Amino acid sequence: MNRKILNIVVNGESHQLLIEPHWTLLQVLRNEIGMMGTKENCLEAECGVCTVLLDGRAVNSCILLAGQAEGCSITTIEGIGDPEHLHPLQEAFIECGAVQCGYCIPGMILTAKSFLDEHPGCRPSREEIREAIAGTLCRCTGYRKIIDAVETAADRIALSGAKQ
């Protein structure tokens, strides 16, 4: 087969892999690197569970050819916090009870992070948050608490930014 070398940085760690040209970033993350936090579902960029950050911006890893991410830096849910050092979004999701089955949550948190990082220090309205997560579906339909959590996290991030 015509495998090619792929160089990517995932959660700060450099990887050099041999990949098939048709593999998506999702396949590489799960099957080659073993990062299972990035979920697989629709494979058509409709549901958002496969969301990762590509150089800081949320994208659907299910329809991004891994080869197109050559030289890029990827952040998955495993890369934004750990049990001892939760990201403010992760803290807020737990506190607000925003997690039901949990399947959409990695994508939801990374979509929210990408959105909040675009407007440092801003407190988006609930409507803006709803719009930002429109491409990330929760089929438990627990959106109200998810929006509560993003709002809470945005407030805290804005406050901690103001203190610094």
Next chain:
Amino acid sequence: MSFDLHRPASVTEAIDLAQRFAPTARYVAGGTDTVIQINRKKIDPVHLIDVACLPGMSEITETADAFTLGALTRYRAIETHPAFRVNLRALQEAASVVGGHQVRNIATIGGNIVNASPAADFVPPLLALDASVDMAGPNGQRSSPLLNFIVGPGKTALLPAEIVTNIRFAKLPARSATAFLKEGRRRAMEISVVCVAACLTLEASTSRCASVRLAIGAASPKAFRPEQAESYLLGQSASKENFAEAGRLAAEASSPISDVRASAGYRRALVAVMVERALETCLQRIREQDQ
């Protein structure tokens, strides 16, 4: 499913690759349509040429009298660009309803145009701005009005191995505004049932229409400009009655189909109402600027 992924370093190299591997080669940019089409086995390219990595093609450039958008400009860049917040709002309104946040971070406006979907949301605002498309190919560079560039559903005027490099449009005169309206079955992540863009300029000190450009998507095989509706309004007062008549003329000029999303009759009724509302929105925006 198997293909080779090529990553050229320049437009020239991309064109060379496309020529060398024709007819089994295909350009890919953000991939948000191409990769889905490959997965659905609708297309089966042997050579994918990744143009997303080409340098200098995602810039938004403003000169004294025009804007140039690189073909690789992402929707999110349009949505957040400060220069489009006043009289070019239609661009932001259309960019903000393409897919979700994740798709808008990577999908390119060049890709939307080259796909030539009759329901492409970003095409009507560009038609309303009378945009031109710059292309590069084996025989050099050329330009075409966007109206002629899109030939039919999924069909463009691109010749083999040609690639879109820029989209250009002139800045609007004083007392101008644009608006974009979309109707779908739900508010987000939806293919348009009908979408409408309007660009209205009023005479210097009257409420008469000095220039009108309308563009309608998803109501004919390709997005179109209802010329009769436009010329009806020229020199006329920007009134609710005249806007309604323009809507009626635009609906008459449309040729929608019935499909899973809506019936042809419903689409035609939408065209009339949405053209009227888009013009009213433009008028309101011009009045806000006047103040």
